[in-house]
Amino acid sequence: MARTGRPREFDRDKAIDAATALFWAQGYEPTSLTQLKSCMGNISPASFYAAFGSKEALFREVVQRYLETYGQVMAPLWDESLSPREAIERTLHGSARMQSARAHPTGCLVVCGASNCSPENEPVQALLAAERQRTRTGIRACVERAIANGELNASPATDVLPDILTTFFHGMTCEARDGMRPDTLDAAVTSLLTLWDLNAVKRGTAKRPKKKLTD
Amino acid sequence: MARTGRPREFDRDKAIDAATALFWAQGYEPTSLTQLKSCMGNISPASFYAAFGSKEALFREVVQRYLETYGQVMAPLWDESLSPREAIERTLHGSARMQSARAHPTGCLVVCGASNCSPENEPVQALLAAERQRTRTGIRACVERAIANGELNASPATDVLPDILTTFFHGMTCEARDGMRPDTLDAAVTSLLTLWDLNAVKRGTAKRPKKKLTD
DNA sequence: ATATATATGTATCAATCGATCCGTATATGA
DNA sequence: TCATATACGGATCGATTGATACATATATAT
CATH class of the missing domain: 1.10.357.10 (Tetracycline Repressor, domain 2)
Known part of the structure; x- marks a missing residue:
């Protein structure tokens, strides 16, 4: 059964991929929320925090994604x-x-x-x-x-x-x-x-x- | 002949050494002016900028110092x-x-x-x-x-x-x-x-x- | 004594940081 | 139809960022 509530307007997976590229290129600290929200399709702060919790939580998802893909080498x-x-x-x-x-x-x-x-x-x-x-x-x-x-x-x-x-x-x-x-x-x-x-x-x-x- | 003007109240060389340790441990960007001024002996912003020009200029001096000492390996x-x-x-x-x-x-x-x-x-x-x-x-x-x-x-x-x-x-x-x-x-x-x-x-x-x- | 030069202390700048709040929009479930 | 649940846009939070302004202190040079 589909989830209740208003559906997300951006692709969460693609957003993580975009964030991965950014964190990978710049590292954790120099990558700002502004840059992240921008590369994820100009999502709002509310959307960001609702979807990922925090910058650090997103980074942990990014690392996980990285390990499951590129890290498979x-x-x-x-x-x-x-x-x-x-x-x-x-x-x-x-x-x-x-x-x-x-x-x-x-x-x-x-x-x-x-x-x-x-x-x-x-x-x-x-x-x-x-x-x-x-x-x-x-x-x-x-x-x-x-x-x-x-x-x-x-x-x-x-x-x-x-x-x-x-x-x-x-x-x-x-x-x-x-x-x-x-x-x-x-x-x-x-x-x-x-x-x-x-x-x-x-x-x-x-x-x-x-x-x-x-x- | 001694330099004119009020003499500096902190040791510029020791300040660079302290900054070197900080930049070395944390890297350029995560190291804040607050931390730098603190480890240099609680010098004021005015003293900092008068002596070093900017954070980046200090870092360049730090790299120079590093190359002349530790880097001699x-x-x-x-x-x-x-x-x-x-x-x-x-x-x-x-x-x-x-x-x-x-x-x-x-x-x-x-x-x-x-x-x-x-x-x-x-x-x-x-x-x-x-x-x-x-x-x-x-x-x-x-x-x-x-x-x-x-x-x-x-x-x-x-x-x-x-x-x-x-x-x-x-x-x-x-x-x-x-x-x-x-x-x-x-x-x-x-x-x-x-x-x-x-x-x-x-x-x-x-x-x-x-x-x-x-x- | 006075001018000049440099350093210092304090207050503060505009910008950005990560994060939150609130009112509204849009979906499902009963 | 109406309650519930989630997402959205936009304003804004307090803290911190690197950097500056200005008045004052302390040295040398004449």
């Missing part, structure tokens, strides 16, 4: 049907291309969405920090699974491999924002994964590139 | 008395420890000082972006010098090496801000540099670690 991290190497590879390549694509703001909303924040908006910071931590955990789990699988050697190098991958991953936001091209970022990912292969257990059927590692 | 990049490998190594290790030190805000001011910015403050963004570009150029120059010196092979892997190093370098800000410990970040740098050594030209006197690469 990270999904391979938690897909245990993939080999750990493939999971990492797909995640990094996918993220590199997504973050540097020109169809939307560059970089990662989770990394740069609230990187400059007043103390009063610490909860917003914390929301994104928790999500970044989830990524770290996912990357580390892949490496540990590879060690458990016998795909990677256990060694000091594989101990720090998650930190390297994570640091590089988070650095892509800065590079993409500063204009690095998708192909360039993608090639960097490919080469970085040499660090994985260096520590791969050598077998007849090992997943190693056919070309020389250094080429 | 990057100096090896342009020190041609060092081998390229040493220059990169010292820069990354020094930056890793500086950015994660607890004596001051974590991360790099140049990376995160204006990462969330309204369109109206684009010049501030541009100031830091130009500095980041300078870093990229410096890193690339080191790699190219190493190739010219014969320390590194010219190859697709060395072509993308600057991009990998730069991306990792810029990612350290996120990791440091999220609490990564100095030793951890430092160890990641050490391991990342394996990518350099993989492409080092092999000679009897080559600068290669004595231990196995993967350890």
Whole structure:
């Protein structure tokens, strides 16, 4: 049964998409209610607050939407049907291309969405920090699974491999924002994964590139 | 000869240091004049504007100060008395420890000082972006010098090496801000540099670690 | 002593911030 | 038809933003 009351005159989903683009490009704090209402189709303050509650509540919906769409480039991290190497590879390549694509703001909303924040908006910071931590955990789990699988050697190098991958991953936001091209970022990912292969257990059927590692 | 007029009642240098800490921790836009005046010793608006001109002008002085102090961890990049490998190594290790030190805000001011910015403050963004570009150029120059010196092979892997190093370098800000410990970040740098050594030209006197690469 | 130059304290500016109130419009349910 | 529920337009809230005005205080220069 349809909901009672006067129907909304704007598309709530499209409004969230528009807000996502704005928050993604500018970050949480610099994005004003005026800008938001404007990009959502010049809706009134009353409509805004009735539909979303507050700026922070809208941002939380935006993050949720982002994670369900663009953020799905990270999904391979938690897909245990993939080999750990493939999971990492797909995640990094996918993220590199997504973050540097020109169809939307560059970089990662989770990394740069609230990187400059007043103390009063610490909860917003914390929301994104928790999500970044989830990524770290996912990357580390892949490496540990590879060690458990016998795909990677256990060694000091594989101990720090998650930190390297994570640091590089988070650095892509800065590079993409500063204009690095998708192909360039993608090639960097490919080469970085040499660090994985260096520590791969050598077998007849090992997943190693056919070309020389250094080429 | 001493300057005419009533002398300033606060220490301009210390005020800039205090402002640096604040801008570093919060970023340009979220840092208010009220906070700045407060941390500078409760100076008045008149004193502030007489001494610094504007919030943006102060920020430019702060960036200058930062580059001359903390930012000097990057100096090896342009020190041609060092081998390229040493220059990169010292820069990354020094930056890793500086950015994660607890004596001051974590991360790099140049990376995160204006990462969330309204369109109206684009010049501030541009100031830091130009500095980041300078870093990229410096890193690339080191790699190219190493190739010219014969320390590194010219190859697709060395072509993308600057991009990998730069991306990792810029990612350290996120990791440091999220609490990564100095030793951890430092160890990641050490391991990342394996990518350099993989492409080092092999000679009897080559600068290669004595231990196995993967350890 | 007087002029000049700079700094300070206080009050205040216009603009914008996120958010709320109120009267009205438009839908459904009984 | 009338009650209920939701959305809308527009005015406005108090707080804060970066910045300025003006009178006064304190130094040097002549």
